[in-house]
Amino acid sequence: MGLVRGRNWFLLNYKYRRVSTTSVSPAFDESALVVRAKAGDQEAFNELVQHYDRRVFRMAKQITENDDDAEDVLQETFLKAYTHLEDFQGNSKFYTWLVRIAVNEALMKLRKRRSDKTVPLDEPIDTGEDEVVREIAVWDQNPEDVYSRDELAGILDQAVKSLKTAYRTVFILRDIEEMSIEETAETLGLSISAVKSRLLRARLQLREKLTRQFKKKGDDAFAYL
Amino acid sequence: MLTCKQFLQELSGYIDKTLNPQELAELHRHVSECPNCFVVCDTTEKTLKVFKGMDCHPVPQGIQARLMAAIERRMKDKGGCGCSGGAKH
Numbered sequence: 227m228g229l230v231r232g233r234n235w236f237l238l239n240y241k242y243r244r245v246s247t248t249s250v251s252p253a254f255d256e257s258a259l260v261v262r263a264k265a266g267d268q269e270a271f272n273e274l275v276q277h278y279d280r281r282v283f284r285m286a287k288q289i290t291e292n293d294d295d296a297e298d299v300l301q302e303t304f305l306k307a308y309t310h311l312e313d314f315q316g317n318s319k320f321y322t323w324l325v326r327i328a329v330n331e332a333l334m335k336l337r338k339r340r341s342d343k344t345v346p347l348d349e350p351i352d353t354g355e356d357e358v359v360r361e362i363a364v365w366d367q368n369p370e371d372v373y374s375r376d377e378l379a380g381i382l383d384q385a386v387k388s389l390k391t392a393y394r395t396v397f398i399l400r401d402i403e404e405m406s407i408e409e410t411a412e413t414l415g416l417s418i419s420a421v422k423s424r425l426l427r428a429r430l431q432l433r434e435k436l437t438r439q440f441k442k443k444g445d446d447a448f449a450y451l
Numbered sequence: 452m453l454t455c456k457q458f459l460q461e462l463s464g465y466i467d468k469t470l471n472p473q474e475l476a477e478l479h480r481h482v483s484e485c486p487n488c489f490v491v492c493d494t495t496e497k498t499l500k501v502f503k504g505m506d507c508h509p510v511p512q513g514i515q516a517r518l519m520a521a522i523e524r525r526m527k528d529k530g531g532c533g534c535s536g537g538a539k540h
Contacts, residue, residue, distance in 0.1 A: 284507045284508070309529075362487050401502060426462060430462075432498050
């Protein structure tokens, strides 16, 4: 990137309120429900299902890219979780355990679907020099203020879908499911450096796509100068 | 002084604040002086923000009903009734 001289660009407000997707209602006590479910309380297990089914379904759909496979993944995930509940040692959060099951199920779906039996996570990843940064422009207004929820969800889904599976899965686990780098690496059977490198690629590619969509148009695109 | 390329390679660590204070300070110095990297950093953070703020749509009703029915069947197979309280009939 060349150096661009400017005077007011630093006035951009890049601090923002971080919105967590992991917030839970105060009444929801995951650990207590898991203890009860492990003791055979089926209502407690159902409560866990109803609390997490949206997130598991969304993740499954983002990886498999279709509703039918996502539904299979959703069912298999909770059925396996129920069957192997006794094996859950509580070393991680119950939801992290669910995500691990769901990711494996979703990747299995992808492997089965591919006639060439390519293992998605083994796709060759170019570790080359050029991080993808072509669009350097400020965004127009906050996208949430401009687009309806459905429109925005469509734009974001499309952007995630355009990533290679290897990048997409890392991005979903780290930035949407908010797993740590280490948890992401463990879940996907990757090294920490591979996770970091794929995460950077995924973030920069998504930034590129969203900037094309959300940037200020015309001369305003360089309003930071 | 870091180059833009070096800054980009450490962008994730800078955004996630997972680097040591000295590295963060060096990256911060670069981003404070380089308008292009500032914009890339800013729009990357906004990208993450917009994804994190994304709501989960409810699972379509048919899918949820089939899920609960499948779980209930599994519970019955395992020896319970699937209705409540862990009571096994």
